[in-house]
Amino acid sequence: MFIRAYLRASTDEQDAGRARASLAQFVADHEQRIASEYLENESGAKADRPELLRLLKDAHKGDVLLVESIDRLSRLSAEDWQTLKGVIDAKGLHIVALDLPTTHQAMSAKTGDEFTNRMLGAISGLMVEMMAAIARKDYEQRRERQAQGIEKAKAAGKYQGRPVDEDLHKRVKELLGAGLGIRAAARHAQCSTTTVLRIRDSLPA
Numbered sequence: 001m002f003i004r005a006y007l008r009a010s011t012d013e014q015d016a017g018r019a020r021a022s023l024a025q026f027v028a029d030h031e032q033r034i035a036s037e038y039l040e041n042e043s044g045a046k047a048d049r050p051e052l053l054r055l056l057k058d059a060h061k062g063d064v065l066l067v068e069s070i071d072r073l074s075r076l077s078a079e080d081w082q083t084l085k086g087v088i089d090a091k092g093l094h095i096v097a098l099d100l101p102t103t104h105q106a107m108s109a110k111t112g113d114e115f116t117n118r119m120l121g122a123i124s125g126l127m128v129e130m131m132a133a134i135a136r137k138d139y140e141q142r143r144e145r146q147a148q149g150i151e152k153a154k155a156a157g158k159y160q161g162r163p164v165d166e167d168l169h170k171r172v173k174e175l176l177g178a179g180l181g182i183r184a185a186a187r188h189a190q191c192s193t194t195t196v197l198r199i200r201d202s203l204p205a
Helices: 016-029 050-058 078-091 101-107 114-155 166-177 182-189 193-202
Strands: 003-009 034-041 064-067 094-097
Touching: 003 016, 003 050, 016 034, 016 064, 034 050, 050 078, 078 114, 094 101, 094 114, 101 114, 166 182, 166 193, 182 193
Parallel strands: 003 034, 003 064, 064 094
Antiparallel strands: none
């Protein structure tokens, strides 16, 4: 069994590897091991996440796509989620989420009759769909609350925007200046490739 762990955090300030120990323990409890790990700091509402796309490209039929929870995999719109789910299904991947026990059957060889296995698979699929919808709704509600908070702060003259991380900017500039590529600079600076691109684009020509 080839298990591909996907770890994601939304911003550079968050630790995308926070769930690494939990995923490793879960896999060990099932007498398996994580064969490949994909870690990135990108919004779950984005469909074009580099590490997720790399995982899908690397994957083969029967592989397990392991996540801490479905919202680590997707906070996508219904349309984008169906596109992603279509790719996952076409690849023949099994989604396993720590907080979704109905998906855990994929961690061991199937037992029981075909009818039972198909029923369990159908229930698992429905639960994944439901959790993906909940994750998107939660994302939209939080965005709405944030927008309301910003508007309120602006009206009160207190909104200053997101502060720039000067140390991170300096580090990325140094790495780029040393000739590192986008991915390598992001890895060494422990930030997303999107952040590296944004900093690079801000540099004088």
